[in-house]
Amino acid sequence: MPASFAEPLALSLRDVVVDHPVGGGVVRALDGVDLDVGAGERVALLGSSGAGKSTLLDVVAGLVRPTSGDVEVLGRRIAELGGGALRRHRSEVGVIRQAHGLPGALRVVHNVNGGRLGAWSTVRALASLIVPMGRSDVDEALGRVGLDGLADRRTGDLSGGQQQRVAVARVLVQNPELVLADEPVSAVDPRLSADVVELLCSTTEREPRRDAVLLSLHDPTLARDHVDRIVGLREGRVAFDLAAQAVDSGMLTSLYAPA
Amino acid sequence: MSRTRRSASWRALIPLSLLALTAASCAGSDDSGSDEPPGSAAAETDGTSEPVEESESADESDSPVLHIGAIPDQEPERLQRTYGLLADHLEEELADDGFTTDVEYVPVTDYSGAVTGFVVGDLDAVWFGGLTGVQAQLEVEGAQAVAQRDIDEAFTSVFIAGADTGVETIDDVAGLAALEGQSFTFGSESSTSGRLMPQSFLAEAGIDPDEDFEGQPGFSGSHDATIELVAAGTYDVGALNSQVWDDRVADGTVDETAVVEVFRTPPYYDYHWVVQPDLDDEFGDGFTEAFTEAMTALDPDDPDDAEVLELFGAGAFIETENGNYAAIEAVGRDAGLIR
Amino acid sequence: MTLTPRRRLVLIGALVVVWAIGRAGLSGVVNTSGASAFQRFWRSALSPDLSADFLSLTIEATATTAAFAVLGSALALLIGVAGALAISERAMGTGWLRRAAEVVATVPRAVHEILVALLLIQVLGFDPMVAVIAIGVPFGAVTAKVYADALDDADRSAYDGLRASGVGRLTAVAYGLVPLVRGEFVSYAFYRFECAIRSAAVLGIVGVGGLGFQLDISFESLRYDEIWTLIFALMLLSGTADAVSSWVRGPSGPSDGGRWFPVVAAVGVAWSWWQVGLDVSVLWSARTLERGPELLRDLFPPELGPGGWTELWSATVDTMSLVVVAVVVAALFGFVGAAVVRRPVIDKRSGLSAVGDGFRIVVGRLVLLTARAVPAPVWAFLFVLVLYPGIWPGAVALGVYNAGVLGRLYAEAIESQPPEPERAAALAGAGRWTRWAYGVIPGAAPRLVSLTVYRSEVMVRETIVIGVVGAGGLGQLLRDHLVARDFGAVMGVVIVLIVLAIAADALGRVIRRVLR
Structure with missing residues (x-):
């Protein structure tokens, strides 16, 4: 179900092309992608490895500049951002990556605070390593992900599922307007995957309902159960873009079929 | 889990605290030892x-x-x-x-x-x-x-040799040329009577220490060490402060069967x-x-x-x-x- | 037969060794008449001076040396962390500032601690601060390089994640990289501490106190019984430091990524500070502000000594041949030592009794420990008794000392080899040496060679240590200029030493690349 035109768009891609230089030549990772995500919408990206899911998320996050095409995120044209404006923009976009990237030696509280370091000054960030700041927000976020009272534990001592929830808590304290998640549950026990995805999607349930979630997933069932819309990617192109319930197994089979 | 971790960190402290204890105790013994006889x-x-x-x-x-x-x-x-x-x-x-x-x-x-x-x-x-x-x-x-x-107005150095080296008594500065081919040690590099003046008199006799001795000349570090090394045979010949030499000979601390004086230099300040x-x-x-x-x-x-x-x-x-x-x-x- | 780059390297190496031995000379090397003093020294090992007075003196000196090492390591750690941030690409980006910092850091790396101490003494006098800076600055520069590499090589996902959410470089390093490398940092800090103990002992010899100072004093009167007491103290101290360092760095060490470290470090520093009575204000005392610029004026511009280029060149060539001979000695004895101390991987069927093995290993370890616990200058003092002054006593002294260090590293490298090849050779009925040749050496060789090359680079810097006691080469030349208090000429030699050390590092990189 496309977003209603009354609400502003969280992001909008028009004819986006990305070429990665490989060896002497280039590999086309995205080949003319159009995509709109409305505020408050939850969208899943499906596709086999190499279909362009990660590249698409990197483009939205402003980490990869498209070779051509227009990218507008949270009403800003990414190509025109630079320096401080780009940093500010990034701090409003929450990113969870394949490897969740939480240093195990760091205490949980610091890893959760990692979400808002972009908004903190360097001095404040370094001082917080000695005396943690913003404890109440951290505790609240940990409460929401079901990790009450674990703020002072070493992150590496937690289970894989708990660590992934810490990553979610980090996004919660960041309070971004757009959450991007690249395979957030690939390293998690299948039993726990549903919890994590549910938690991520719940970030959009606060008022005002404006935060959007864009995540890439391996598991179509997980996608169907939790998101509003599913976008299928194949060889850098959009294969389908449908409401979650409208996606059937035939579409998925052809999406994952060998080229 | 956290308990084992804590004990591990305490174990790491043990060597240091032991060291600290030893140091503390020895600092104590220092104070009590200050009335020891000088020279100890x-x-x-x-x-x-x-x-x-x-x-x-x-x-x-x-x-x-x-x-x-x-x-x-x-x-x-x-x-x-x-x-x-x-x-x-x-x-x-x-x-x-x-x-x-x-x-x-x-x-x-x-x-x-x-x-x-x-x-x-x-x-x-x-x-x-x-x-x-x-x-x-x-x-x-x-x-x-x-x-x-009083003796520093007219100070001298002595050249000493191992008794078994066959180096004979030398009469004048020119006679130092006879030391060619022996192994030789000075005292300290900065010593006047153990290096500077002997080197100067050797030069007068035409001997270049770097060329004319067996091996490079040694620097024993002190006059006593020179006596000891020549007596032990490590070096055939050495030069040192005549006052130290005379004093040790008078003490009887020099083994005169092992080491003998062969030359006394002209005086200097x-x-x-x-x-x-x-x-x-x-x-x-x-x-x-x-x-x-x-x-x-x-x-x-x-x-x-x-x-x-x-x-x-x-x-x-x-x-x-x-x-x-x-x-x-x-x-x-x-x-x-x-x- | 075609010459592969590797074969060519081996051939050149052999020629260099032959040249170096030729340069050192083979006639008039051994001074047989010095044997009695040499023997007397070793016999005294059985009757060290254990009088209460001398023991309390020894304990005090040991504590001072340990304190110098702790404070020096602490300074090195501070410099290392700050410097690592300055030269790490991830912390600083790739701008000119980082490149400038990297160049600045190469100079103190090329300078030996004793050289820093010799110059600092001219400004600070015999102050404990001399030892702290002399250890801290060169070690800090090395530590900075190692830490920066660790930061730049660490898993970057956490760092990238932070950067992607708009976090600045420094903050991203602090939150995303430092926690990953903290254990590695602590481990390396302990390795440096182990080196600092040995270094602090040598520094005493230039007069700043501790075991080296007492060793020097006892050597002046050739009191062998006292010398042995001090050597045993050094072995105990160095052995303890080695053991603690191995334990911290080993698999059974603390596993919490070094969270306990700040406490241990703080206690150690506080105690050391008190032990040596460190007074930081000497750094800006009136005397320092007067003597510092004075010394700089004396040092610059660098000059040639009275012997001119000829003398400098000949000393440089002597130093190079000294290092080559020393490397050969160190590698040879280190290898034999490693072979002796190695735990048997062969099971009982090989016929070696467990008791015999235990004895052999303990004795071997003690010999290696003695070799590296006794400072190189002390070895030089000793070998000057039986080898005529010149290149040989210095080379042998440096070689024996480094054999102690290399033997330990070789043994670790050999023990980390998989045991299967050797077991297979043993099962095929191979004898002890054949097993080595077929089962052990082929696997371990690349690591052994690379350890040797690394150590050779260190040995180039260390030549100055044995030269200072009159054992030839640039060190001796430096000593001559210092005795004449000709600091312009001192600086001239220092520059040659720095160039030589940087060249050795570059050569080492080339050799490792060819062998890889």
């Missing part, structure tokens, strides 16, 4: 930890401390004894002149260390050799040579006290003079004084002045040891 190992410890005391006493601005030093030309134990007694004598004499000051002997490891200690101001008065004294006078503007022994230019500012007007008088007042008829004089191998101390060492400076410049 405990006295050396006092010297080693000296910089600490210095900074403390400087803060307290009690009576200022006069730091005396000496080139380490003899066995450290002997130096400890000599300068321990001398420090007592100086304290007494200076007090008689109205200067209450502690006198402390600070040991150094080598001759150039003594010069460095004087140049940076760690040492207020130093018993230098001829060469090191001139170096000190040249580097510290206004430094004064104040006193020397050697050892002397050099003092900092600002002693009067620091300790009060007339201090430099009082120091010089305290040295020259050493009286061979007084039993305590006689012991100090004997350790110095002197009959008495006499006044001296910078100008007396011009000849040494010239020889030093020739040898490239003063530049």
Whole structure:
């Protein structure tokens, strides 16, 4: 179900092309992608490895500049951002990556605070390593992900599922307007995957309902159960873009079929 | 889990705390050991930890401390004894002149260390050799040579040889040429009687130490070490301070079946006290003079004084002045040891 | 037969060794008449001076040396962390500032601690601060390089994640990289501490106190019984430091990424500070402000000594041949030592009794520990008794000392080899040496060679240590200039030493590349 035109768009891609230089030549990772995500919408990206899911998320996050095409995120044209404006923009976009990237030696509280370091000054960030700041927000976020009272534990001592929830808590304290998640549950026990995805999607349930979630997933069932819309990617192109319930197994089979 | 981790971190503390304990206990034993006889190992410890005391006493601005030093030309134990007694004598004499000051002997490891200690101001008065004294006078503007022994006006070096080397007694400087082909050791690199003057006389005889001896010449480090190494046969021939040699022969500490004197050099000016230019500012007007008088007042008829004089191998101390060492400076410049 | 780059390297190496031995000379090397003093020294090992006075002196000196090492390591750690941030690409980006910092850091790396101490003494006198800076600055520069590499090589996902959410470089390093490398940092800090103990002992010899100072004093009167007491103290101290360092760095060490470390470090520093009575204000005392610029004026511009270029060149060539001979000695004895101390991987069927093995290993370890616990200058003093002054005593002294270090590293490298090849050779009925040749050496060789090359680079810097006691080469020349207090000429030699050290590092990189 496309977003209603009354609400502003969280992001909008028009004819986006990305070429990665490989060896002497280039590999086309995205080949003319159009995509709109409305505020408050939850969208899943499906596709086999190499279909362009990660590249698409990197483009939205402003980490990869498209070779051509227009990218507008949270009403800003990414190509025109630079320096401080780009940093500010990034701090409003929450990113969870394949490897969740939480240093195990760091205490949980610091890893959760990692979400808002972009908004903190360097001095404040370094001082917080000695005396943690913003404890109440951290505790609240940990409460929401079901990790009450674990703020002072070493992150590496937690289970894989708990660590992934810490990553979610980090996004919660960041309070971004757009959450991007690249395979957030690939390293998690299948039993726990549903919890994590549910938690991520719940970030959009606060008022005002404006935060959007864009995540890439391996598991179509997980996608169907939790998101509003599913976008299928194949060889850098959009294969389908449908409401979650409208996606059937035939579409998925052809999406994952060998080229 | 957290319990095992804690115990691991405490285990890491054990070696350190043990070390700290040992140190604490030995610092304690230090205090109790300060009434040991001078010359013992405990006295050396006092010297080693000296910089600490210095900074403390400087803060307290009690009576200022006069730091005396000496080139380490003899066995450290002997130096400890000599300068321990001398420090007592100086304290007494200076007090008689109205200067209450502690006198402390600070040991150094080598001759150039003594010069460095004087140049940076760690040492207020130093018993230098001829060469090191001139170096000190040249580097510290206004430094004064104040006193020397009676024997230092006409000091000599001796060349000694292992008894089984077949080196025969040499009659004059030219005769030193006969040492060609022997192995040879000097004392310290900066020694006047153990290196500079012997090297100068060897040069007069046409011997280049780097070319004409067996192997490179050694530097034993001190006069006593030279005697020991030649007696042990490590080197065939060595050169040293004649006063130390005569003293050890008289003591009977030299094995005269193993090592014999083969030559005594012509005389030259050697050892002397050099003092900092600002002693009067620091300790009060007339201090430099009082120091010089305290040295020259050493009286061979007084039993305590006689012991100090004997350790110095002197009959008495006499006044001296910078100008007396011009000849040494010239020889030093020739040898490239003063530049 | 075609010459592969590797074969060519081996051939050149062999020629260099032949040249170096030729340069050192083979006639008039051994001074047989010095044997009695040499023997007397070793016999005294059985009767060290254990009088209460001397023991308390020894304990005090040991504590001082340990304290110098702790304070020096602490300074090195501070410099290392700050420097690592300055030269890490991730912390600083790739701008000119980082490149400038990297160049600045190469100079102190090329300078040996004793050289720093010799110059600092001219300004600070015999102050404990001399030892702290002399250890801290060169070690800090090495540590900075190692830490920066660790930061730049660490898993970057956490760092990238932070950067992607708009976090600045420094903050991203602090939150995303430092936690990953903290254990590695602590481990390396302990390795440096182990080196600092040995270094602190050598520094005493220039007069700043501790075991080296007492060793020097006892050597002046050739009191062998005292010397042995001090050597045993050094072995105990160095052995303890080695053991603690191995434990911290080993698999059974603390596993929490070094969270306990700040406490241990703080206690150690506080105790050391008190032990040596460190007074930081000497750094800006009136005397320092006067002597510092004075020394700089004396040092610059650098000059040639009275012997001119000829003398400098000949000393440089002597130093190079000295290093080559020393490397050969160190590698040879180190290898034999490693072979001796190695735990048997062969099971009982090989016929070696367990008791015999235990004895052999303990004795071997003690010998290696003695070799590296006794400072190189002390070895030089000793070998000057039986070898005529010149290149040989210095080279042998440096070689024996480094054999102690290399033997330990070799043994670790060999023990980390998989045991299967050797077991297979043993099962095929191979004898002890054949097993080595077929089962052990082929696997371990690349690591052994690379350890040797690394150590050779260190040995180039260390030549100055043995030269200072009159054992030839640039160190001796430096000593001559210091004795004459000709600091312009001293600086001239220092520059040659720095160039030589940087060249050795570059050569080492080339050799490792060819062998890879």
